[in-house]
Amino acid sequence: MSEQTTLDKVPAPRPASGEKLLEVTGLQKYFPINGGFIFQRRVGDVRAVDGVDFHINAGESLGMVGESGCGKSTTGRLVTRLLEPTGGKVSYAGKDITHSSRKELAPIRSEIQMIFQDPYASLNPRQTVGSIIAGPMEINGINPTGGRERRVRELLEIVGLNPEHYNRFPHEFSGGQRQRIGVARALALDPKLIVADEPVSALDVSIQAQVVNLLQKVQQELGIAFLFIAHDLAIVRHFSQRIAVMYLGKIVEIGDRESIYGGPRHPYTHALLSSSPEADPDDDGRERIRLAGDVPSPINPPSGCRFRTRCWKAQDKCATEEPPLVRLGGNAEGHLTACHFPEEPTIEAREEDIVLDPALAAIEEAADETP
Amino acid sequence: MTSPSQAAADAGDLTLEPEGEPGTPGNKGTPELAGRTPRQLAWLRFKRDRVGVICAFVVGFFILVAAAAPLIVKLYGKNAYDLYGQDDGLLNSSGIPIKPNGGISSDHWFGVEPALGRDVLALLVYGIRTSLLIALAVTVISVATGVLFGLTQGYLSGKTDYFMGRLSDFMLAFPQQLFFIAFSPVAISLLVNPGEQESWWVRPFVLISVQFILGWMSIGRLVRAQVLSLREREFVEAARISGASSWRIISKELLPNLWSTILVQATLLLPVFVTAEAGLSFLGVGILDPTPDWGLMFQTGANNYQSDITFMFFPGIAMVIFVVAFNLLGDSVRDALDPKTLR
Numbered sequence: 001m002s003e004q005t006t007l008d009k010v011p012a013p014r015p016a017s018g019e020k021l022l023e024v025t026g027l028q029k030y031f032p033i034n035g036g037f038i039f040q041r042r043v044g045d046v047r048a049v050d051g052v053d054f055h056i057n058a059g060e061s062l063g064m065v066g067e068s069g070c071g072k073s074t075t076g077r078l079v080t081r082l083l084e085p086t087g088g089k090v091s092y093a094g095k096d097i098t099h100s101s102r103k104e105l106a107p108i109r110s111e112i113q114m115i116f117q118d119p120y121a122s123l124n125p126r127q128t129v130g131s132i133i134a135g136p137m138e139i140n141g142i143n144p145t146g147g148r149e150r151r152v153r154e155l156l157e158i159v160g161l162n163p164e165h166y167n168r169f170p171h172e173f174s175g176g177q178r179q180r181i182g183v184a185r186a187l188a189l190d191p192k193l194i195v196a197d198e199p200v201s202a203l204d205v206s207i208q209a210q211v212v213n214l215l216q217k218v219q220q221e222l223g224i225a226f227l228f229i230a231h232d233l234a235i236v237r238h239f240s241q242r243i244a245v246m247y248l249g250k251i252v253e254i255g256d257r258e259s260i261y262g263g264p265r266h267p268y269t270h271a272l273l274s275s276s277p278e279a280d281p282d283d284d285g286r287e288r289i290r291l292a293g294d295v296p297s298p299i300n301p302p303s304g305c306r307f308r309t310r311c312w313k314a315q316d317k318c319a320t321e322e323p324p325l326v327r328l329g330g331n332a333e334g335h336l337t338a339c340h341f342p343e344e345p346t347i348e349a350r351e352e353d354i355v356l357d358p359a360l361a362a363i364e365e366a367a368d369e370t371p
Numbered sequence: 372m373t374s375p376s377q378a379a380a381d382a383g384d385l386t387l388e389p390e391g392e393p394g395t396p397g398n399k400g401t402p403e404l405a406g407r408t409p410r411q412l413a414w415l416r417f418k419r420d421r422v423g424v425i426c427a428f429v430v431g432f433f434i435l436v437a438a439a440a441p442l443i444v445k446l447y448g449k450n451a452y453d454l455y456g457q458d459d460g461l462l463n464s465s466g467i468p469i470k471p472n473g474g475i476s477s478d479h480w481f482g483v484e485p486a487l488g489r490d491v492l493a494l495l496v497y498g499i500r501t502s503l504l505i506a507l508a509v510t511v512i513s514v515a516t517g518v519l520f521g522l523t524q525g526y527l528s529g530k531t532d533y534f535m536g537r538l539s540d541f542m543l544a545f546p547q548q549l550f551f552i553a554f555s556p557v558a559i560s561l562l563v564n565p566g567e568q569e570s571w572w573v574r575p576f577v578l579i580s581v582q583f584i585l586g587w588m589s590i591g592r593l594v595r596a597q598v599l600s601l602r603e604r605e606f607v608e609a610a611r612i613s614g615a616s617s618w619r620i621i622s623k624e625l626l627p628n629l630w631s632t633i634l635v636q637a638t639l640l641l642p643v644f645v646t647a648e649a650g651l652s653f654l655g656v657g658i659l660d661p662t663p664d665w666g667l668m669f670q671t672g673a674n675n676y677q678s679d680i681t682f683m684f685f686p687g688i689a690m691v692i693f694v695v696a697f698n699l700l701g702d703s704v705r706d707a708l709d710p711k712t713l714r
Contacts, residue, residue: 080612082608082612101500102614102616105614106614109612109613109614110613110614112610112612113612113613114609114612115607116605116608117605118605121604121605121606122605122606122608122609123602123606124606124624124627124628125409125628126408126409126628127623127627128408128625132606135610135613135615135623136613136614139610139614139615139619140613140614169407169409171409172407182609185609189613255424298669
């Protein structure tokens, strides 16, 4: 594989085949907090994921973005059923897998795979690359024509590694190469859906593009659907046809790439987009929003709209009523927003920047006064 | 008696970084791209540790002596049961060897035993054999139980973990020496009917089981802690996602990462059990005369040290060398398996 170190041109979104591969409705995951002296009892919950709805079509890539701790990874782990959902429903290809046992999941296991964030922790240091990649085939009793070893060499070649590395151990590889091994393992079972949990955020920036391009190649050539979890907006934009924006355990906005990046409606999406720098020195036409404070605690989330504590448009209604995730007037088909007072669908610069951080505001004011 | 678990507790970092990448591709004329296993890397590191290698030879020598005891004694021409001192008149009227230095001579290289007059070399060789066999049995059983216990505890977690943990805490709360001394006679009287002759296996069996009952907890706790950290690692999740059963996860993903800890712990436990066994025999609740035993030799030596100090030297020096070598070997093994630990 030629080592591309720059991102390819953004490919046009493929026409959705319309078939919903994965459907998630009202998904919840509460982690209990136990407290009390001697007798442990449940004193509260961390509401990591609190009512999330989305679907992924066959062959499509859904990007999931949001701040750290907003429940992206937990959602990924719920979809792959590494965690048991507290509430809601996960259905794969029309089959409810929300509370399926290991035996019931067996036929589906080979179709949903996962790529992990940390390439140093996701490979067993005591197994050769060959046995790591062959492991899933062994477990599922798959015997490809020509034998497992040949298939493993084939997979190594697909992900751009030397097939001769079959007998080596993970510690002999760099981070990027390890992540490729992780990709090969995920591909070993010919999955239909891959949950990629921040697959490149642990990698060097120069390696990120390689891995993302590899994933994109895999997606296009093998027609695999992706749930692509990341916090790097540029990479998600590059990779995903549809984007879901999460905030504090909820999806605040979901839509196709053009709608989210070109005409976002939710104030949080605006803030998120404006916070990611664009590599264009002449570009001054973007709006500038600087939020203040931290994400509220998921143990005791704000009432109504969860973003209201940091929102510049918040009114009384936001505290009492939770905004539903609906299609707003003027939005494209499939572009849903959960906001009572949505923003204009543009990211052009405003007349006045929104700077909610008091310290930053003071600095800028002082700078304006003494030119 | 100190537990080695402290020393081995930090042996758990499980990744091994390659040192100097010995298997780099493109080296002159090496077409085979075989990777070096973490074990091979550890072996390379171990070979560079001179103290470790010397200790390995010393330990190997002791094991060889124990294993080949009948052969050695045959070549030497004496056995551990004949009373040479009495038969050949090597002892004076109060049972002390007549010749200087505990009766060392060309016939009896290490001298003769006071009072009974057995050959010290034959006695020592067989004594090492008895003690090592018992200690080895205790180590194997304790390590196997501890690993199984710790694995179950760590893997199942939750309530099981809690109750199993309390059980091992309870066992740890027993004062070991006192328990051994108090319970060995009780256990023996349970196995032997009053008035009957004690079978040969009773004492070793009791020694093994009594030491085992209080010996498996340290490794159990260590393994539990390791499993707790390992089971959250992503490669275990990856195995779970591909549908692996718990048994497969334990045997293929967890156990291979535990071997180094188990190995280190076992090498550090064995000398502890050897000294404990010798201590029990010394105190009179272990092996009894006339069976040759390391601890019994100390007992005889302690009774006669004022008139014949030489007899104390041979078992004493042998045991010091053995325990020091085994502990240093354990340290070296740990260092070889885990180069990142700083001493």
